[in-house]
Amino acid sequence: MRASRLVSLLLLLQTKGRMTAQALADELEVSVRTIYRDVESLHAAGVPLYGDAGPSGGYQLLDGYRTRLTGLTEQEAESLFLAGLPGPAAELGLGDAVAAAQLKLMAALPSSMRDRASHMAERFHLDAPAWYYDPEKSPFLEVVADAVWRSRMLEVGYRRWQAPEYVTRVLRPLGLVLKAGRWYLVAQGASRISTYRVSQIQAVSVLDESFERPQGFDLAAHWVASLEDFQARQFTGEATIRLSPGAWKSFSSHVLPAVARAAEESAVDDGPGVRVTIPIESIGHATGMLLRMGGEVEVLAPDELRAQVTAAVRQLASIYLS
Template identity: 85%
Template sequence: MRASRLVSLLLLLQTKGRMTAQALADELEVSVRTIYRDVESLHAAGVPLYGDAGPAGGYQLIDGYRTRLTGLTEQEAESLFLAGLPGPAAELGLGDAVSAAQLKLMAALPSSMRDRATRMTERFHLDAPAWYSDPERSPFLGLVADAVWQQRLLEVSYRRWQAPEDVTRVLRPLGLVLKAGRWYLVALGSTRISTYRVAQIQAASVLDETFERPAGFDLATHWAESLQDFQSRQFTGEAVLRLTARGWESFASHVLPAVARAAEESAVPDGERVRVTIPIESIGHAGGMVLRMGAEVEVLAPDELREHVTSVVRQLASIYAD
């Protein structure tokens, strides 16, 4: 642990230049007294490190000195694909590995490239979760990720949306996907590859038995095809709506991209309003979307949707009349 900290201290000075003892202590999450001891150890090892006192002081390596202790550990190398996603990296238990790998890479870069990389991290940030929702709590994510990595069978107790709700499955875990702040497990069951929401796993254990991945399986390709298949099965009917100018302007913010595209392609003027034809998942789902938009939208068809909205409006009127 201490040897790793000494290397990190050395790489910090090599990457950032002059740093105070307090700044080093904050970066390494230790006390200032510990930094003093570590600096003495580096001195004793022959590292050309010197310090200046005063407000503008701090520790600094002699110009031109560069350590070659930049080799990545296996875990640090594995974590590099998550370098831009500190939150998900931490969820997978790789937060420290990502930080260490980034520090080693920065230390290995020439000064000109290091400056560009620093500006990149200062000016661009990727936030994975969607608006108005927090990342899901997935207590078994680390265990699932371990099973994916080691290609070992995974036994899970899983809560589904349909009966029977609680089921037990033995899965061949093929990969993990982060979508809008939610983790999904792609796994081969007894007969087919399915997707499981990791937050719905109620219990899990990694079995000793390993498995062979399906020949030619590509996680990114499978995920893209799964999304396309889901969207093709998602919509079961159509609805015709008439929107006010204000409703038409905000319509895309209330619906899925596929619905917004359909509305754009089918839009025709209808007096001072706009008439559109859109795909819908169900009467209940479409009714909720229409009601959210209030008087800015009118349902023209189908009759079932119009009757559903009318019924809900009457119930609301009755509640507030009382």
């Protein structure tokens, strides 16, 4: 712990220049007396550190004392600071580690690169959650992340959407993925690798048993493949609909990209409107999606979907026109 603090003190002085004992104590969350002892230890280790008394005094390193990172371009330095996501890092229990790493990087960069990296951090901010969605609360995320890091088996109680709703699984946690503000655990179960939404984990126990990762497993490649598979299985049928000119203009903003692409590719002028054929997840899901567009859309096929939309409209009419 103390060795880490000594390094942090040294890097603070490399990054910020002259700092008072009080400022260093505040930054490192220790007492001023502790800073005095740490400075003495750095002196004893041969670090060229000196202090000036008075209101404008403080501790400072001799000019030229700096550890430099070699081979790092300005663009690479900028990207390292742009890639920092403090919110997700804190959720994983790595907030302090990320801050310390950025401090060490900033201290080691030459002044020209340090200025450019600082400008990048000041001007760009990455916000992972999608609009209209708050970040999900995942109380077991830090525990799961630690098990992923240490390759430790997990026993989890998981709430899912189909029956039985609550299940218990013993998993080999292979990786965590953050998508649109939601954390997903990619883990190997008894027979296959599956994806689990971390917010749906109701209980977790870290087992003493460790495991070997599947040879050649690539988390990023697996995630891309699983997304493609999910999208392929997502749509179970098709529907033909007629959109008013106004609805056609805004249709792509109300549906998934795959639905919008299918509509664009199949669009045919149909009197005052546009006729399109789109993929649907289910009759029930399509009914809700199309009802949101009101009288700007008419279902032409299949008959089952048209009948369900008609029944829903009649039910609404009986409520509001009675």
